[in-house]
Amino acid sequence: MKKTTKFQIGKFGTTEGVIDSLSLAFKNHKQIRISVLKASGRNRENIKQTAKDIVTKLREKNENCDYRVIGFTITLIKKAK
DSSP, rough: SSSSSEEEEEESSSSSHHHHHHHHHTTTSSSEEEEGGGGGOOOOOHHHHHHHHHHHHHHHOOOOOOEEEEEEEEEEEEOOO
């Protein structure tokens, strides 16, 4: 099982397709790194809010995870159930 995988979020933000892809990626990975691209508006407060939204939507899909924001990268970490 691979430990980490990478995603990018652009101008369309976190669509339902992005959330589905992240949920699917958690089946094989323990950690996901999401790069926030310039097109999405690189504002630190927006990035933190995006991370909170992603975690909330993933928890609705029964994915137990936590997040950390470093610079313009969101790291999602899968928690044990």
